């Protein structure tokens with residue numbers, strides 16, 4: 001019978017959906033625009049993201065998942081339903097089984113909310129998986145062997161560090177320090193140094209265009225626009241990659257510390273495997289220039305950025321869907 005199982009990476013920055021047999025069919029920012037008085041959903045995904053920081057008083061563009069947790073239940077549910085219906089449309093031949101990778105720190109109440117949202121969108125069964133496990137599988141690691149595999153998944157809200165062996169997480173740490181905090185650090189730096197207020201979108205653009213953690217890395221500069229705190233008027237100024245590196249120093253150090261902590265807790269046999277296999281970086285934060293080199297230097301093991309790091313989790317869900325019965329343990 002035609003199977004239409006779907007895998008979802010419900011990320012704080014992006015939602016990605018994999019449909020069995022079709023591959024990744026949806027990749028949209030986790031943003032919803034709503035009318036504040038009626039709570040009516042006006043736009044979801046990229047359309048809503050374009051509105052962030054630019055809405056009139058009665059419309060708000062919100063990110064319902066923040067810091068790796070669900071900040072707004074109802075809106076998360078509305079977003080999930082919208083995306084599931086969009087990929088399924090009228091073509092669901094049977095109710096799909098849905099595998100969802102959600103932020104690692106969500107509570108049982110939040111898990112229930114996600115399940116109910118998925119069920120209300122037509123799911124026959126809902127499974128939950130840990131993000132680093134899906135990330136490792138999606139990055140091509142064979143985590144089912146009795147050997148150590150280490151993954152550092154740097155998303156928007158959380159960085160998840162895990163050592164996996166025989167299909168399970170052996171040691172792990174999840175910190176609320178990832179892409180969003182990088183953006184806030186850039187906003188704060190520009191505000192303190194130049195008395196210039198910039199929005200989240202601008203900070204993210206700076207990070208992607210010239211962000212680096214390596215002193216000998218990028219030598220670029222970029223013009224940025226914002227509101228001068230002194231005159232209150234719009235202003236343009238230039239910021240260099242070195243300045244962005246300075247701004248990112250603290251959040252990046254926290255990620256290095258989390259990775260060290262996990263390595264320190266790892267049984268020695270598995271540590272030895274990690275020296276051979278290296279650490280794999282996944283998630284959008286893995287694309288930050290020089291981060292792989294910095295981590296390799298600090299951890300003294302090889303560090304590699306996964307191919308297509310922002311798609312690892314959703315690709316992992318796709319592989320897990322093919323082996324749903326013996327790979328996924330938690331049906332919640």
Ligand SMILES: Nc1ncnc2c1ncn2[C@@H]1O[C@H](COP(=O)(O)OP(=O)(O)OP(=O)(O)O)[C@@H](O)[C@H]1O
Pocket residue numbers: 009010011012013014015068103131154155156157158159178179180204207208211282283284285286287288289309310
């Ligand atoms: N080239 C780049 N350089 C640095 N950061 C980047 C780059 N491209 C994307 N990012 C950042 O990656 C983050 C999004 O990554 P990703 O989609 O993996 O997160 P997520 O899965 O939604 O979040 P989480 O895992 O925390 O739930 C954003 O903060 C984004 O700014």
